[in-house]
Amino acid sequence: MAGDVVEQQLNGSAFVRHLGAVTGDGRAGYAALADRVRTLLGDGRLAVGTRVPSERELAVALGIGRGTVAAAYEDLRGSGHLARRRGSGTWTALPTDPTSGPVTPFAPIGAPGPSGSTPGVIDLAHAAPAAPAEVVALAGQEALAALPDHLVGPGYDLLGLPALRTVIADRLTAQGLATAPDEVMVTAGSQHAHALVVRALARPGDRILLEQPTYPNAIDLVRHASARPVPMALDRDALGRTRWDVAAFAAALRESAPALAYLVPDHHNPTGAVMDPETRAAVVAASRRHGVPLVVDDCLRDLWLDEPVPPPLGAWATVPGEAPVLTLGSLSKTVWGGIRIGWLRGPRAVLRRVATSRASDDIASPVLEQLVALALLGRVDAILPERRTTMAARRDHLLGALARLLPEWSAPRPTGGLSLWVDLAAPRSSVLVEAAARHGLHLAAGPRFGTGGAFEGFLRVPYTHPVDVLDDAVARLAAAWETVDAGAPAMLSPVV
Ligand SMILES: Cc1ncc(COP(=O)(O)O)c(C=O)c1O
Known part of the structure; x- marks a missing residue:
């Protein structure tokens, strides 16, 4: 295993707790067992790099025949979900070639996969929607035409091309969140912006509040930063519509003292819920009271279908010096995820901190893609x-x-x-x-x-x-x- 990934070893009964109720011998039994392990691995509930129990130990723990476990392990080795290491047992893995082995729907969201679709699947x-192809092609041509003007310089701009930052700032301002260009950093999508914030503002062991449910890659991000997710359950009304419970939010801030709170107030993923203006005001007030910065993921806000959403949550943060509101956005949902250009909007002091920590592994966003994004932002409306x-x-x-x-x-x-x-x-x-x-x-x-x-x-x-x-x-x-x-x-x- 590479880097700082923590490896763990599961004994038979711990593995059974992960597996849940997988029972049955013979062909159906081994297929069910192998499928279950693939599911748990793919959706992140069973970590890659986990040493699994021996066939005998698992057979005893599950109360099934050893032959069934052996067949399941064989199947999983064949599909690349288990790997044997000489002298140190069998470990969970994910297939390196996504086209080999059975097709699995359980890949982490956004995990490496074929860029096209598999026929019939x-x-x-x-x-995430497909791109409006003609518009992207036009933007590409415009970007290529503009590129020579940039080739005279080094091409490194930690915060992003000034022209793009200006257009992003103007767009946020028009939405009701007054923004200057130097309050914007260009990133490789909103998930990257989120990762940069977590890296700059949270330390290993810190708590980070997440809505429950929430966007899966946000949960993974917190875990991979060795921070601890603090789940804040969302409420549901009699019609099953999702609501934010401000009292629960404030209590979670008070009791857990998280380093950050991550919210998706506009077309919350996965529920599609929209936070109402009163709740926005109360959420910002609570974060200020408890001194907890808010990370507001607005990458879906432009996709209102019936009526426009209220101004961005950050627009309610009007008192200077209060806990900052950091707003994330991108072109992934409005245009296409493959553009990989997004942004982080926040106070200059926070952007400076983020930029300092970013520079050690990611010096600047690619110029050509930024020019494509600039051309697209001119067409997005x-x-x-x-x-x-x-x-x-x-x-x-x-x-x-x-x-x-x-x-x-x-x-x-x-x-x-x-x-x-x-x-x-x-x-x-x-x-x-x-x-x-x-x-x-x-x-x-x-x-x-x-x-x-x-x-x-x-x-x-x-x-x-x-x-x-x-x-x-x-x-x-x-x-x-x-x-x-x-x-x-x-x-x-x-x-x-
Ligand atoms: C809430 C949320 N945040 C972030 C992302 C990732 O977006 P991006 O492509 O801008 O990194 C998604 C994509 O599904 C999302 O739904």
């Missing part, structure tokens, strides 16, 4: 109306298709964002995702969006694909659901 594990209409139609189509084929499920109609947060009315998300994979449908299971194995009863279903693909996906989902025994006892919550 529908990817609903990512909630022209792209968005059509994108909103398309996504709203797909959202409504998906809701209709689910209501017809899976009437026992329920999902509130989000007013924006890119996915539904579906209540399965049974704790079957992980097994359903496994079954869906066998039907060529990739999804991220509910527990991927929380800590401690929560959300086994939920599934995020993006509506980013065209309606015919969504119809096909829902048909596959319904077929997979038929194979999942919703009446059986719940799987044990995995230890995370």
Whole structure:
């Protein structure tokens, strides 16, 4: 294992706690066991680099035949999910070649994978739309034409091209968050901006507050920074719509004293919820009272589908010297994730700290991509109306298709964002995702969006694909659901 990844060793009973209720001998038993290990590995609940128990020890712990465990381990070795090391046992791994072995829907969100789609396989594990190809091509041409002007200098600008920072600042100002260009740093997407903030402002062992559920890569980021996630449960009203509980938020700040609090107030991922203006004011007031900086991920805010969202949460932070609000954004959802340009907006002093810690491993954003982003930002308001209409139609189509084929499920109609947060009315998300994979449908299971194995009863279903693909996906989902025994006892919550 490379670097500072902590390796761990699991004995038979600890491994069984991870596995939950996987039982049964013979062919079905070994396939189920291998599938379960792949699921846990892929969605992050079982760490890569974990030493697994011997076949005999696991067979005893599970109460199944040793031959079944041996066959499962063999299957997992074949698919690249287990690796033997001479003299030191068998360890969990992820396949290095994503096209080898069985197709798995459980890859960490954004994990390395083929850039195109696998024929016949529908990817609903990512909630990100395809690019508006013509607009991106035009922006590319414009960027290439502008490049020679930049070739005369060294090309390194830690904070980003001044022209791009100005356009980003103007855009934030127009949204209601008054911003000067020197309050903006260009990054490789909003996740990168988040990682830079965590690295600069949190130390190993610090606590970081996260909504529960939340964006899975944010959970992984906290863990990989050796910080400790403080999950703050979101509330649901009688109609199943997600709400922020300000009292719970303030209590979590008071009791846990986190170094940072990460929020997605506009089209929260995965629920699509929008924080109302009163809650924004109360959240900023609480963060100020407790001196906790807020990291506000606004990468989905432009994707409102029914009505515009309130000004960015940062606009409520008006008192100088208060706990800073750091706003993240990108072009990934409005235009295309492959652009890899985003931004961090915050007070100059915080940007200086972030820039200082960034410089040691990532000196500047690529100039050509920044020029593409600059050209795209000039066109984004022209792209968005059509994108909103398309996504709203797909959202409504998906809701209709689910209501017809899976009437026992329920999902509130989000007013924006890119996915539904579906209540399965049974704790079957992980097994359903496994079954869906066998039907060529990739999804991220509910527990991927929380800590401690929560959300086994939920599934995020993006509506980013065209309606015919969504119809096909829902048909596959319904077929997979038929194979999942919703009446059986719940799987044990995995230890995370
Ligand atoms: C809430 C949230 N934050 C960050 C990201 C990653 O965005 P980017 O491509 O800008 O890094 C996503 C993508 O799905 C997201 O939903």
